[in-house]
Amino acid sequence: MNNDLHNMTKKMPYAESEEYMERLIERCADTAIAERGRPRRSWGAIAACAAAAAAVIIAVTMTWKSATTMEQAENAIEVAAAAIDEAGTALEETAPATSPPIVATIPKSEKAVAKPATGTAAKNLAEETVESPLDEFLDNITDAEAQALLCFTVDEEPLNIN
């Protein structure tokens, strides 16, 4: 291999600038120093959160099944959302700063995935204001929460609204 070719092969074919590299390295060092004092997420905390989430899903499923009014159903969803939020916050507090977000938000167009209500339920839903807790919940629903809700709504009968 002649010298020119040798030098060429030692060069990397990328375009990252020196300034960019220096900033990146400085940022990485800052993060490492800031990160050191933070507690690490333990398997115990993860297991506790998973157990809490499972318990909440079971409780909400049962409440949802026995709900006879839209208000009861909404309450069940609110309880679930609050519990999931708390579990998420607990995990985030102990997660390393560089971890990806605990849950990713999903585009608005993909959010309203629950089975559409029919008959009276549809009428009641149509009368809800935009700021209702249900709408607010659906606006802020995450992928994981939507999946959890779908688990017990897809095959259910329409809600019996008195």
Add this chain to the structure above:
Amino acid sequence: MNNNDRNLTARLRDKTTQESAFRELARDYGKPLYWHIRRIVVGHDDAEDALQNTFISIYRHIDKLADAEHLKAWVYRIATREALQILRRHTGLFQSIDTLEPVLTERLLAETSVDSEAAEVLFQQALLKLPTQQRIAFNMRYYDELSYDEIAEVTGKSVATLKTNYHYAVAKIKEYIHENT
């Protein structure tokens, strides 16, 4: 170990000088570590993540650095482990990281600078055809110019194995370049 590294190691182990010594280590080793990682993971985003994890791990475990241990080999070992962990994230269950070659080649071509020479790219493509362990051994010897003893400290492999790895890597690279020019 050179004097600078010996001095740096001493200051890293002293709580009062630890932070400034760590910043110095980041300045000295940041770029070589970035490129070492980038040659393994290929993509810039993955390299950035692995570099960040490397720095976090170095600073978190600085007290575990033994007196007799070579600082350079120690930081390269951490960087190599973090880079391999990033690669493993891209594999399926029970899938070897060696099967990622098409993905890495695609990433190489996507991130190649427009003004890079064709020979540079071809050489990188040839490298990606190598099994990962062979590629890492070759990179550390060829690009980082680490001694076989240092590479042995980083990888935990014997010097004889590393020499064989390097020899086979060179032969395969030459063969690939011959076939594709």
